[in-house]
Amino acid sequence: MNQPIILLHQVQLAENLGAVARAMGNFGLKQLRLIQPKCDPDDPKAIAMAAGNERVLESASLYQSLDHAVGDLELVFATTAAERELIKEYYTPRAAIPLMSGKKVGLLFGPERTGLSNEDLSVANHIITIPVNPDFSSLNIGQAVVIILYEWYQSQTDKDTWLHLGDTKPVSQKELQNFFKLLEAELDLVNFWRVPHKKEKMWQNIRAAFLRMQPTEQEIRTLYGAIQAIKK
Amino acid sequence: MNQPIILLHQVQLAENLGAVARAMGNFGLKQLRLIQPKCDPDDPKAIAMAAGNERVLESASLYQSLDHAVGDLELVFATTAAERELIKEYYTPRAAIPLMSGKKVGLLFGPERTGLSNEDLSVANHIITIPVNPDFSSLNIGQAVVIILYEWYQSQTDKDTWLHLGDTKPVSQKELQNFFKLLEAELDLVNFWRVPHKKEKMWQNIRAAFLRMQPTEQEIRTLYGAIQAIKK
Numbered sequence: 001m002n003q004p005i006i007l008l009h010q011v012q013l014a015e016n017l018g019a020v021a022r023a024m025g026n027f028g029l030k031q032l033r034l035i036q037p038k039c040d041p042d043d044p045k046a047i048a049m050a051a052g053n054e055r056v057l058e059s060a061s062l063y064q065s066l067d068h069a070v071g072d073l074e075l076v077f078a079t080t081a082a083e084r085e086l087i088k089e090y091y092t093p094r095a096a097i098p099l100m101s102g103k104k105v106g107l108l109f110g111p112e113r114t115g116l117s118n119e120d121l122s123v124a125n126h127i128i129t130i131p132v133n134p135d136f137s138s139l140n141i142g143q144a145v146v147i148i149l150y151e152w153y154q155s156q157t158d159k160d161t162w163l164h165l166g167d168t169k170p171v172s173q174k175e176l177q178n179f180f181k182l183l184e185a186e187l188d189l190v191n192f193w194r195v196p197h198k199k200e201k202m203w204q205n206i207r208a209a210f211l212r213m214q215p216t217e218q219e220i221r222t223l224y225g226a227i228q229a230i231k232k
Numbered sequence: 233m234n235q236p237i238i239l240l241h242q243v244q245l246a247e248n249l250g251a252v253a254r255a256m257g258n259f260g261l262k263q264l265r266l267i268q269p270k271c272d273p274d275d276p277k278a279i280a281m282a283a284g285n286e287r288v289l290e291s292a293s294l295y296q297s298l299d300h301a302v303g304d305l306e307l308v309f310a311t312t313a314a315e316r317e318l319i320k321e322y323y324t325p326r327a328a329i330p331l332m333s334g335k336k337v338g339l340l341f342g343p344e345r346t347g348l349s350n351e352d353l354s355v356a357n358h359i360i361t362i363p364v365n366p367d368f369s370s371l372n373i374g375q376a377v378v379i380i381l382y383e384w385y386q387s388q389t390d391k392d393t394w395l396h397l398g399d400t401k402p403v404s405q406k407e408l409q410n411f412f413k414l415l416e417a418e419l420d421l422v423n424f425w426r427v428p429h430k431k432e433k434m435w436q437n438i439r440a441a442f443l444r445m446q447p448t449e450q451e452i453r454t455l456y457g458a459i460q461a462i463k464k
Contacts, residue, residue: 052370136258136284187458222434
């Protein structure tokens, strides 16, 4: 049984870090990754809020960048409170769960005050948005985690769904990032962006499209080959 | 639409009271009843944790006994972490929601440290138990409230998944076919397939990947431009 991995990007408050650890314990999750955390997993406030599940804090992995933190994952869901300009598929927690079956999944949560930036979101395949009252939509990060993990845990008692992949494997984020690097270099080389300030947004959208595709390893090799062939 | 009423019996910590108020705001609930509370709804810690939804704290009703607090309700669900000796029907949050339809419902939560006593439970029609990891089953009261209210709110909406498109439109099959024709012509031109008999399968797989992407018109224009740019 593959367990989702929780990724907290720039988590700010030790209390929230502890609440996330407690929620992970409630639903049997073990793997926590902290990207540029602004608080310390051995802060007494974190340990108090973990309410006995400090083990997940002790074993948390630290990362310097989001790209590294998602490198070995097959499917990344980012969480946002509101819709963004990026073209991504939005899922409720319940609708997202069946997609996770059999995959190495990361669930990415942003800093408490600001949430994830568009640049942060660009590493994700899809987005999870919890349906809430639009007039009061600010969910505490611990509560957002608990809701999504509750849905995941519920699904483990149900019958699972399967994605037919044949002999192929879904591409890892790292391989996809390598493909992005190559594609970006090619597009830079041919001055594709024309107006430099447009590049950031355009490049986010191109990556969003390929992430939505969820390509297999074979498909990425094919696309890579196609780019090389057209170039020559 | 009947909203459930939240009943907190002998709530101990102002922080938790505030967290419950915040969760109620997130899911649009207005009515809070406090039975023999051990903390004050205008405690600054409660107001801080309510994160802007202090109105529900200000308008909370106070009761001296559970019997009074449930007097006008039609259906009361009590929440417990574990099964008790009392012979009651146990429901997961999800299974409980359909029973609430059209009724004046109360959701009863116990003191943080001990939970509801058997005597407290005797006012309830049924029991809700949230499925959790049996080795670490202690859910924070704010988190228990948020999970049950999330389930209730979900039942009020039917939106599962959606694609955020902003100002763009999904590409039509016809436009996608035009893109495929162009791409195929380019790949033919550069002798991408090498072995002719492999083309059919490879080309099917490439098209499958782009179909899974469900590109927008804008994205297809971008990809088209990228191909042209790399070609030059």
